[in-house]
Amino acid sequence: MRHPNILEFIGAEKHIENSLTAFWLITVYHNRGSLCDYLKAYTVTWTELCKIAESMARGLMHLHEEIPATKGEQLKPAIAHRDFKSKNVLLKHDLTACIADFGLALIFQPGKPCGDTHGQVGTRRYMAPEVLEGAINFTRDAFLRIDVYACGLVLWELVSRCSAHGSPVPEYTLPFETELGPHPTLDEMQDNVVMKKLRPRISNQWRTHPGLNAMCDTMEECWDHDAEARLSSSCVMERVSQHTKYQTTQLLIESNTDPADSV
Numbered sequence: 001m002r003h004p005n006i007l008e009f010i011g012a013e014k015h016i017e018n019s020l021t022a023f024w025l026i027t028v029y030h031n032r033g034s035l036c037d038y039l040k041a042y043t044v045t046w047t048e049l050c051k052i053a054e055s056m057a058r059g060l061m062h063l064h065e066e067i068p069a070t071k072g073e074q075l076k077p078a079i080a081h082r083d084f085k086s087k088n089v090l091l092k093h094d095l096t097a098c099i100a101d102f103g104l105a106l107i108f109q110p111g112k113p114c115g116d117t118h119g120q121v122g123t124r125r126y127m128a129p130e131v132l133e134g135a136i137n138f139t140r141d142a143f144l145r146i147d148v149y150a151c152g153l154v155l156w157e158l159v160s161r162c163s164a165h166g167s168p169v170p171e172y173t174l175p176f177e178t179e180l181g182p183h184p185t186l187d188e189m190q191d192n193v194v195m196k197k198l199r200p201r202i203s204n205q206w207r208t209h210p211g212l213n214a215m216c217d218t219m220e221e222c223w224d225h226d227a228e229a230r231l232s233s234s235c236v237m238e239r240v241s242q243h244t245k246y247q248t249t250q251l252l253i254e255s256n257t258d259p260a261d262s263v
Contacts, residue, residue, distance in 0.1 A: 001076065005059025007090060007100040027100070032093065035154070036086035039161045040172045046164035046211055048095055050244040053158055053215070056089055056097035057237035060151055063099065064144045064233045066110065078108045080143035083122045084150035086157050086174075108140040124186060125176050126150040129194045130227055132186070137227075145227040151236060152222025155215060156200045165209045175200045197225050214243045 002008070008028040015022045032038055035052065044052065060081070067076035081088070082104040090100050104121050106114065120131055128149035130136050136146070153175040163169050179198060180188050192198040202220075206212040218239045224230045231239065 003059060003062045005055050005096065005098050006062060007098045030090045030092050030098065032091035032095070034087050035089040035091055035097065035157070036174075038091055039086065039157055043161050043163045043169045044158065046162060046209070049158050049162045049164070049215075050211075050240070051095050052091065052097050053155060054237065054240045054244055056099070056154070057151070057233065057240050059097060059099040060084070060147060061233040061237045064147070066108070075110070077110070078140055078144065080106045080108070080140070081147050082106055082143065083126075084147045084154070085123050085126045086154050087123075089154065106143055108143075114138050114140070114143070122146075122150075124189055125174060125180075125184060126153055127189065127193075128223075128227065129197075129225055132190045133194050142227065144233065145230050148222050148230045148233055148236065149227075151233070152219040152230075153200065155219040155222065156202075159206055159212055159215055159219070160200075160203075162206075162212060164212055165205045167205045199223055211243050215240070218243070 007030075010026040010028065012026060013024045015024055035056075063079050063081060065076070066078040067073075069075040079102075081099065081102065083101060084099070088099065088101040089097050091097055108114065120127070120134055122131065126149075128146045130142075131146055136142055156175060157172070161169060161172055174182070176184060176189075176192070176198070178201065180192060184192075199220075202216050206216055218231070218236065221229075221231045222236060
């Protein structure tokens, strides 16, 4: 599981208090905190958005990927996070992302069934329609698509705090907070996300910036109501990487253009 975009686990400590035993997990510390907390305090430039989004997508792709065993390494099975959200994405000092909190994660060993697991878990506002509806197909790919849906919402959070379009950037809000408030009930989420197919609003201002416009298209394909129509995590990573390269190229072209050339 060692990967630069997955929170590094160091060890565990056993603690006994009042006859109760608990294990404290020890991980690497990242002083910028969670993406959620960072976006509450700061806006991001296009370059910063790309760095965060691409590294986050790369981490999710690695998590989902099954890597066969080699002589030097054991099999790395596919893993579904099942509680993917901006609170569980940490930022390193250089603003690259790493994914944390695997308390609900599900490991898929090749040739073995998912086992006895509860489908309706995670954070309510990030639950995919099929999770809210209690209609999950208990297969590996179905669980991985649930993570991708949540990834689309996190991309929306990033874009909502990006200053690249040149217009004022509104205060940070969680997905669906504007529509449903800070603490939506399960019934409210079911009614709006499943029945009405509600998704967070995409601002017209975002569409004026080529990179943000492409990112909006990607997030919409992540949160598609039809789980099978969603992008895979590897496709998300490739898309975000393409957005980054395209916009960087355009900026270089513009910065190297002599004003006299356009006269």
